[in-house]
Amino acid sequence: MHVPDGFLDAPTSVATGVLAAGAVAVALRKAREELDDRTAPMAGLTAAFVFAVQMVNFPVAAGTSGHLIGGALTALLVGPWTAVLSMTVVLLVQAVLFADGGLTALGTNVTLLGVVAVVVGYGIVRALTAVLPRTRTSLLGAAGIGAFLSVPVAALAFVGLFGLGGVADVPLGTVAGAMTGVHLLIGLGEAAITVAVLGAVLAARPDLVHAAGHLRKDAALDRRPGLQPAGPPDEPPSLVLGRRHRGDPAGRGRPERLRQLLPDGLERAAEDAGFGHTAEDSAVAGSPLADYALGGQDGALSGGAAGVIGVVVTLVLAGAWRWWSVAADVPPPRSATDVAAAPAGP
Template identity: 55%
Template structure:
């Protein structure tokens, strides 16, 4: 759903840029409460993973494909404010390095793909987990529904923006029907990918999943023959809720508290997975146009599309300039993109975490820093 230059007129693009800048500013402040020494590196990894999976277009209808937007995935894994920043970093890297998504339309893309998807999905997710039983299955079901709804919500938001600032005169009712219809199908793929990814992380490190923090319970201590709640810095027991047990699958000893274990193994596994997806699996992605491209071509939205400002980038269109072998060129571009995204994203999130003013307890004490936003 990357909006190119020329779809939206200048005044509305500027207005969307102001909205996006405001959302990023608010998210930078909010992310300070969500990030700590363990989750800041994970946020950079989430951005890189979203970049990689967005290269994997999957077929959804005759001649149409879709790809992950990632707002729900980022919000549930690392928090809604950090989630907005994750997707924004991905969109920035795609626009500058790969000529994917217009630079004048960057504000529109951040508003639609980062802000709308994150706000809608996380609001729905939190509402569902509050009314459903406090189990791992409830988190997975809530994740699936939230991710599914976030995609047509983004399509609806784009249609609204186009109705105000579109550069071609097209029947908005037909555009709305086409956009929401095809993105409902894409939303199913988004939901499956998001639920599987969140479920996989919960299975091994539930303490690192922002959306599962509400499933933690206080540690009980026996004092004078009575059970009492331990201090707030008690060890999270989300692992017990997830059915994995303490230390499962992490290389830590059976007595190691989950919050005290390093996320290094999870980070390394995630990075390798992202590199494989972008560097190898992406070659087999669908070549059909995505939902927005298909609707734009069918309804004439793309008649005034402008050439991308980064069209002469050596990585434009996800290929490396002067490398003729398509598999090698695309794979190398994907690897470069993952590396650049994880580097920029990790740097941003590390800087955000450093700006905290000493109001967070060290994670070695087991405290759930940041809490639910």
């Protein structure tokens, strides 16, 4: 659901940019409280994982695909404030290096995927786990519900933004209907992936899961001798890898080899509602990594190389805030004058 340039007018894009910048500024301070030295590497690892998994599209309906948003999953693993930072890094790397999501729409994408999806998904899980039994099963069930609902709510948030600043004269009800239907289906995939990944991490290292803090004394989550990490779920054979092209959902004007790829939920909704033609190419559409293809070359080798570069960049940037926070917490060295002026101890 990466919003391209052109769907929203300039004032709306600026407003979401300001909102996103404010959320990131607050998250930079609050995230220090969520991770310690032992769990801090999870921020970069989780962001890199979300970036990698978002390159994989899964079909949800005839002619339509979806991909993981990851807001709920990231918040459950590393905490909501750290999740805002991790998702922002993912979206920044995608927009700047891979032309995935518009540059002027970056604030919109951070607001929808890095704030709304995180807050809704994590908030629902917290509300449910407060009343459900304190078990791993309850946590996984709540995670599935939170992840599922985070997708259509983020889609409806886009509908609200489109109502405020959409550049096309399309009835808001038409946009809402197109966005809601397909993103309810995508939400099912979001829930399945979230539960599978969270369950695997809980089985292997429950002490690294932020949302499992209230369960860590539960015997069901104790690490037992011989307990083996759960393996990754089998990959469906029909996954569509990479190349989530923005704008022109039908593929008109693109090489024939790209037209067979399924548009994602937002692209399909834009096409069905009648505003897909307003999408504009990203300013970095000609970059060497655009469309997740190294040097514009087709093939698994090119896509794999571009993906590896993206994962590495995301990992480094997502972990950088921790280095900054540690440096910010270290008091400046005291001068000899300060030491001499300090009151003597008892």
